[in-house]
Amino acid sequence: xxxxxxxxxxKTARTRNRHGLTYPVIRGASKRFSRLSKITMKKHPADTVIxxxxxxxxxxxxxxxxxxxxxxxxVDLDVDMGAPDSGILPATTCRIVANVVDNALSLxxxxxxxxxxxxxxxxxxxRHAAFLLRKMGFSVIESRFPEEExxxxxxxxxxxxxxxxxKIDRIMATVVDPSAPDPAPASCEPTHGFWGVxxxxxxxxxxxxxxxxxxxWTRCVEAGRPSxxxxxxxxxxxxxxxxxxxxxxxxxxxxxxxAERHRGLAxxxxxxxxxxxxxxxxxxxxxxx
Amino acid sequence: MKIADCGSTxxxxxxxxxxxxxxxxxxxxVRRKSERYEVATGHCARGRCAVYRNELIALAEGGLALVADxxxxxxxxxxxxxxxxxxxxxxxxxxxxxxxxxxxxxATLELLGNYYDIDFSTLPPSDRWVNVTCGVFGMERVLEQxxxxxSPEESVAMFLHGLVRNVIDFIGRPAHFYLSxxxxxxxxxxxxxxxxxxxxxxxxxxxxxxxxxGLE
Numbered sequence: 001x002x003x004x005x006x007x008x009x010x011k012t013a014r015t016r017n018r019h020g021l022t023y024p025v026i027r028g029a030s031k032r033f034s035r036l037s038k039i040t041m042k043k044h045p046a047d048t049v050i051x052x053x054x055x056x057x058x059x060x061x062x063x064x065x066x067x068x069x070x071x072x073x074x075v076d077l078d079v080d081m082g083a084p085d086s087g088i089l090p091a092t093t094c095r096i097v098a099n100v101v102d103n104a105l106s107l108x109x110x111x112x113x114x115x116x117x118x119x120x121x122x123x124x125x126x127r128h129a130a131f132l133l134r135k136m137g138f139s140v141i142e143s144r145f146p147e148e149e150x151x152x153x154x155x156x157x158x159x160x161x162x163x164x165x166x167k168i169d170r171i172m173a174t175v176v177d178p179s180a181p182d183p184a185p186a187s188c189e190p191t192h193g194f195w196g197v198x199x200x201x202x203x204x205x206x207x208x209x210x211x212x213x214x215x216x217w218t219r220c221v222e223a224g225r226p227s228x229x230x231x232x233x234x235x236x237x238x239x240x241x242x243x244x245x246x247x248x249x250x251x252x253x254x255x256x257x258x259a260e261r262h263r264g265l266a267x268x269x270x271x272x273x274x275x276x277x278x279x280x281x282x283x284x285x286x287x288x289x
Numbered sequence: 290m291k292i293a294d295c296g297s298t299x300x301x302x303x304x305x306x307x308x309x310x311x312x313x314x315x316x317x318x319v320r321r322k323s324e325r326y327e328v329a330t331g332h333c334a335r336g337r338c339a340v341y342r343n344e345l346i347a348l349a350e351g352g353l354a355l356v357a358d359x360x361x362x363x364x365x366x367x368x369x370x371x372x373x374x375x376x377x378x379x380x381x382x383x384x385x386x387x388x389x390x391x392x393x394x395x396a397t398l399e400l401l402g403n404y405y406d407i408d409f410s411t412l413p414p415s416d417r418w419v420n421v422t423c424g425v426f427g428m429e430r431v432l433e434q435x436x437x438x439x440s441p442e443e444s445v446a447m448f449l450h451g452l453v454r455n456v457i458d459f460i461g462r463p464a465h466f467y468l469s470x471x472x473x474x475x476x477x478x479x480x481x482x483x484x485x486x487x488x489x490x491x492x493x494x495x496x497x498x499x500x501x502x503g504l505e
Binding site for chain 2: 275288
């Protein structure tokens with residue numbers, strides 16, 4: 001049994017709906033699925049949700065909820081929720097985009113709408129996924145995050161002393177709920193860096209010490225600037241950094257360039273992390289101290 | 290006490306008491322269900338040892354045990370992957386591990402050599418190369434060359450040349466590097482690599498040296 005299956009079986013079996021997805025989830029009950037908002041069902045069938053992917057404009061998320069139901073939970077379709085492989089996309093598709101399509105098809109009629117980040121803040125494949133979902137009959141609302149809406153939110157979690165898994169999960173939760181954490185976690189000086197997007201398989205994050213700072217697109221999310229390439233490429237030169245991407249993601253271009261320039265380590269992974277990738281990261285974390 | 294480097298295609302087993310070194314095809318090792326080691330590394334070592342060591346760490350420590358230079362590059366070209374460390378002032382400055390695309394080329398070369406009865410000890414290097422994106426794509430190029438009339442020996446040497454270019458690009462095109470692994474015993478590989486830079490083979494026991502160092 002793979003780790004993700006073990007995890008799902010042990011942590012989330014009690015909260016599965018008829019689609020096999022874990023919902024509704026109260027934030028904090030499961031770190032891995034805390035990107036589902038806490039809700040109370042009212043007018044809608046018990047399993048109706050609004051899906052989103054990437055970092056949609058807050059205004060569009062708000063308008064979609066007003067239109068389809070303010071009580072409906074928001075579900076991040078980027079996240080691996082154990083949906084069956086739909087086979088719609090080629091095998092050489094970034095796993096995150098494949099998750100979006102697989103999750104949407106698995107949810108089916110329970111998905112009231114999909115708020116799709118399709119601008120420079122996401123990628124062509126995300127845009128194509130939105131197009132395909134619309135062709136398949138889903139209600140898709142496109143979002144392109146403009147520079148005029150860039151925020152400059154403090155980097156509370158990116159610089160916090162917390163397990164990296166929790167740090168990234170809480171950053172991604174700010175897409176739906178950007179309110180400042182109270183109390184805020186303590187910050188720390190970085191010993192290591194993690195650059196990139198939230199991985200499909202979170203096990204890789206467990207290898208990093210709590211003093212790992214978050215960079216790249218995930219930091220851009222916390223700052224409220226999802227297509228700010230300058231911020232995305234800003235790292236601390238003296239900090240040994242893993243530049244992580246999903247395989248077949250265009251961000252591999254940036255990761256390889258930055259890893260060479262900053263003597264970091266570019267790591268890519270398709271689907272689940274394997275022992276070799278874990279060993280590679282473990283060696284880097286240990287030898288670069 | 291026995292320590293082992295159990296690679297994907299070959300396993301190196303060292304008896305620290307007698308000093309005896311055994312190199313065995315991993316396909317045979319996997320049939321020795323009860324064989325256990327005190328310390329081991331490699332893809333096939335898990336579950337066979339009291340203490341498991343990370344391969345890259347074993348490589349780096351083996352390099353430090355065998356090389357006196359302050360600054361050096363060391364690459365292990367295996368059946369399944371390529372592991373690389375660059376040290377500056379005897380501290381790790383850069384490391385990498387080619388796992389997926391570009392890997393399995395060593396094992397593919399052995400398959401090709403067996404199929405075409407190639408003697409690598411006498412195989413002359415080729416000036417030409419094929420693009421070895423990975424083992425499967427590289428094999429397709431070899432088959433294509435043979436269908437175009439190139440001899441199997443020349444075609445396999447071209448594959449090996451492509452593999453050498455991948456390795457040298459992967460490790461940042463240094464002026465000199467130390468080589469670890471089975472390719473140290475492949476003159477065609479070493480001669481091809483020397484077209485690009487100086488090469489010092491260290492043999493197949495570098496990771497074992499790293500394991501020994503870890504015991505100190």
